Structure formats: structure tokens, C-alpha cells
Amino acid sequence: MDLARKAQFFTLDVITKIAFGEAFGDLEHDEDMYNYIQSTEEMLDVIIFLGTIPAFNWLISFDWVAKMAFPSGEEATGVGRLIAISQQLIGKRFGPKAALRQDMIESFIRHGVKEDELVSESLLQVLAGSDTSATVIRATMLYLISHPSTYRKVQEEIDAAVRSGRASSPVIRASEVQELPYLHAVIREGMRIHPSVIGTIPKVVPPEGDTVEIDGKRVFLPGGTNVAYNAWGVHHRKDVFGEDADAFRPERWLEAKGEKLGYMEKTADLAFGWGKYQCLGKNIAWMEINKVFFELLRSFDFAIVDPTKPWKSECSGLWKQSEEWVEITDRLAL
Ligand code: HEM
Structure with missing residues (x-):
């Protein structure tokens, strides 16, 4: 199967269930329901361009540009359809007959939060929380499959947890998966070596300016300055992660201790941004990703169909990834 596609079916189902209370059903129907994935991939370049260079945002004040670039909610498929679904599902949660749920x-x-705000809040979660987590699954699985000793070691840790009754079925609990240090190191390493968000997402220094410390020196940043960071560069820094920073080696997370480990973790946490604008779904993302790797590796063995063409991967700030063809063996049936 194409793991790239299935990973996004999975993350979309998870996030729509969380955001709207109902999953899209991509996995069950084995298809991109409402052409959502196709449409976001088509829009991605525009979104990233405007996000990276906000000076061009005036372009969308022209109606015809906005119509070309963004959906209105009246379209039958894609993000436009998603807006309509979002309005419909969120609408059910308001009014006298609204169902009360614990979610x-x-x-x-x-x-x-008001109804119209909730529609856009839910949409934002779907846009922010499906592509990003799918990239973590695709990339980390690819690195794992191509590093057999790491693959064996993490699977042994998972099997040992199952044998000793430390893993609930059919899905491990968040608290149980926390107890697996090597699995955690593998995921940390996957997210480090192949960050999901590469777009710079600049932040603007307030009008009065600000003084920050850079390499031990105090530096004044004038008001209005755009500040952003190069995620790929930061996550591959040799002075932070070691001389072998370009290699996939989860052991680095278990070998480092104290201040050094703290510095590595803080740097790697930048994958979610930092401060008041950081990722609001960080805790959900960790829970989802921890569980998905545990369950994939508990149940199946993965191999790349054609090692000369492991996937198609294109970056425009977020990733467009496809054709990650894998062969799967059902371990539980062996
Ligand atoms: C591994 C998966 C994920 C990564 C790497 C990631 C990363 C990011 C990054 C870098 C930002 C921008 C931060 C900034 O502006 O500086 C962001 C924003 C955001 N993320 Fe995530 N994210 C992930 C998963 C999720 C999930 C699962 C959800 C939803 C449950 C989510 C919801 C959001 C929201 C709502 C924002 C916008 C926050 C705001 O502007 O105030 N993310 N994420």
C-alpha cells in the first residue's frame, strides 16, 4: 500500500473526529473523502507563500484573487466542502436540541467560543493537524525501514512491553507508551531529522523593538523586524545534536544527559514553534504519534517495495509526499 496516503487518511480521521466529533471516514472508505487532500495540496503553495511573505497579503483584498486562491464554502469538494461540513457539524452542537458530549x-x-469562531477554529485544527502528523509517520517509518538494527531494537522493546502485559489492547494507553524510552527516542529522532514544518512562519518584533540574547551577546531588534528560523538547519545543527547530526541515530537521545539533553530537547521542540503562537495541538500530536508507531510496529512488518524509489517528496514549507509503496506482513497472523 501507499503509506504516504494511508498516513494522511489516518491523521485526517483522527483530527476530524477531534475537531468535529465525527471522523471523515477516509480509512474506512479508503479514499480522499471530499477531495480534501487534493485541494489542500493545490492550495499549499499559495498559503505558504502568503504566510512567509505577509507583505503580499494585500493581493487577497482583490475579490478575484481571493476566489482563485481560497474556497468560499459553496464548493462541492475540497476545502470549500470542508467549510460547509464544518458549519453543519458545529451547528449541531448549538441550539436547543444540541447534543451534550464530553469532547x-x-x-x-x-x-x-462562539459558533462562527468554532467553525474556523475546527478548520484550523484540521489544516494544522493532519499534514504535519502524516509527515512524521511517513518520514519516521522510512528512516526506520532503512535502518534495520534500529527497527529491530524498537520492535523488541514493543514486543517486550506486550509480553509483560504493559500494553493495553487493542490500543496502548498514552501513559503506557510513555514508559518506552527507545520508541520515544525513535520518534524524537524522526521529527528532528525530517521536520514537518519548514515554512518560516515569521513573527514581527513589537513597535518599540526588543532586546534578545544571541550567542551570549545582547542584540537590539528594531520594531517591525520579521524574525523566523530555518527549521531544517536548526534540526541538523552539529553543535547541538553532535557531529553525526545528519544521521538517523535515536541513541543520541538516550546518551545525552543533563544540560546537554535539555538543550537538545528545547531545540527539537521548536518543531512545534515556541511561545504564545506555538502549536496548540502539541499534546494531542504526541499522544497520536506515540500510539500510532506502537500499534503499527506491534502488528505489522514493513518493507519498501522499490528501494530505488522510496517515495515522492516535495517541500513548499509543508510537505507533499506520495508513492511511499510498502509491503506489509501481518505479524499477529504469523
Ligand atoms: C507532529 C505534528 C505537528 C507539528 C510538527 C506541528 C507544528 C506546528 C507549528 C510549527 C505551528 C506554527 C507555530 C508558530 O506559528 O510558530 C503549529 C500551529 C498550530 N498547530 Fe500544530 N503541529 C502538529 C500537529 C498538530 C495537531 C495534531 C493539531 C490539532 C489538534 C495542531 C494544531 C495547531 C494549531 C491550532 C496551530 C495554530 C496555533 C496558533 O496560531 O495560535 N497541530 N503547529
Whole structure:
């Protein structure tokens, strides 16, 4: 199967279930329901371009440009359809007959988020939380498959947890998966060596300016300056991660201790941004990713169909990845 596609079916189902209370059903139907994936891939370049160079945002003040670049909610497929679905599903949660549920939407409502705000909030979660997590699954699996000793070691840790009754079935609990240090190191390493978000997402220095410390020196940044960072460069820094920073080696996370480990972790955490604009789905992402790797490796063995063409991967700030053809053996049936 094409792991690139299935990974996004999975993350979309997870995030739509969380954001709207109902999953899209991509995995069950084995298809890109409402052509959502296709449409976001088509829009991605525009979104990243405007996000990276906000000075061009005036372009969307022209109606015809906005119509070409962005959906209105009236389209039958893609993100436009998603807006309509979002309005419909969120609408069900308001009004006199609204069902009361114990979920994230209920919590948003309890905290005073209004219906139209909730529609855009849910949409934002779907856009922010599906591509990103899918890239972690695709890239980390590819690195794992191509590093057999690492693959064996992480699978042994998982099997040992299952044998000793430390892993609930059919899906491991978040608290149990925390107890698997090598699996955690593998995921950290996968996210480091192939960050999901490469787009610079600049932040603007406030009008009065700000003084920051760079390499031990205090530096004044004038108001209005755009500050951003190069994710690929930062996550491959040899002074932070070691001389072999370009290699996939999860052991680095277990060998480093104290201050050094803290510095590595803080740097790697930049994958989610930092401060007031950081990723709001970070905890959910960790829970989802920890569980998915455990369950994939507990149940199946993976091999690349054609090692000369492992996948198609294109970066425009976020990744467009496809054709990651893998052969799968059902371990539980052996
Ligand atoms: C491994 C997976 C993920 C990565 C690497 C990731 C990374 C990021 C990054 C870099 C940002 C931008 C931060 C900034 O502006 O500086 C962001 C924003 C955001 N993410 Fe994530 N994300 C992931 C998964 C998720 C998930 C699963 C959700 C939803 C449950 C989510 C929801 C959001 C939201 C709502 C924002 C916008 C925050 C704001 O502008 O205030 N993300 N994410």
C-alpha cells in the first residue's frame, strides 16, 4: 500500500473526529473523502507563500484573487466542502436540541467560543493537524525501514512491553507508551531529522523593538523586524545534536544527559514553534504519534517495495509526499 496516503487518511480521521466529533471516514472508505487532500495540496503553495511573505497579503483584498486562491464554502469538494461540513457539524452542537458530549468542542463552547469562531477554529485544527502528523509517520517509518538494527531494537522493546502485559489492547494507553524510552527516542529522532514544518512562519518584533540574547551577546531588534528560523538547519545543527547530526541515530537521545539533553530537547521542540503562537495541538500530536508507531510496529512488518524509489517528496514549507509503496506482513497472523 501507499503509506504516504494511508498516513494522511489516518491523521485526517483522527483530527476530524477531534475537531468535529465525527471522523471523515477516509480509512474506512479508503479514499480522499471530499477531495480534501487534493485541494489542500493545490492550495499549499499559495498559503505558504502568503504566510512567509505577509507583505503580499494585500493581493487577497482583490475579490478575484481571493476566489482563485481560497474556497468560499459553496464548493462541492475540497476545502470549500470542508467549510460547509464544518458549519453543519458545529451547528449541531448549538441550539436547543444540541447534543451534550464530553469532547473538545464542548470544552470550547463552555469556555465561551462562539459558533462562527468554532467553525474556523475546527478548520484550523484540521489544516494544522493532519499534514504535519502524516509527515512524521511517513518520514519516521522510512528512516526506520532503512535502518534495520534500529527497527529491530524498537520492535523488541514493543514486543517486550506486550509480553509483560504493559500494553493495553487493542490500543496502548498514552501513559503506557510513555514508559518506552527507545520508541520515544525513535520518534524524537524522526521529527528532528525530517521536520514537518519548514515554512518560516515569521513573527514581527513589537513597535518599540526588543532586546534578545544571541550567542551570549545582547542584540537590539528594531520594531517591525520579521524574525523566523530555518527549521531544517536548526534540526541538523552539529553543535547541538553532535557531529553525526545528519544521521538517523535515536541513541543520541538516550546518551545525552543533563544540560546537554535539555538543550537538545528545547531545540527539537521548536518543531512545534515556541511561545504564545506555538502549536496548540502539541499534546494531542504526541499522544497520536506515540500510539500510532506502537500499534503499527506491534502488528505489522514493513518493507519498501522499490528501494530505488522510496517515495515522492516535495517541500513548499509543508510537505507533499506520495508513492511511499510498502509491503506489509501481518505479524499477529504469523
Ligand atoms: C507532529 C505534528 C505537528 C507539528 C510538527 C506541528 C507544528 C506546528 C507549528 C510549527 C505551528 C506554527 C507555530 C508558530 O506559528 O510558530 C503549529 C500551529 C498550530 N498547530 Fe500544530 N503541529 C502538529 C500537529 C498538530 C495537531 C495534531 C493539531 C490539532 C489538534 C495542531 C494544531 C495547531 C494549531 C491550532 C496551530 C495554530 C496555533 C496558533 O496560531 O495560535 N497541530 N503547529
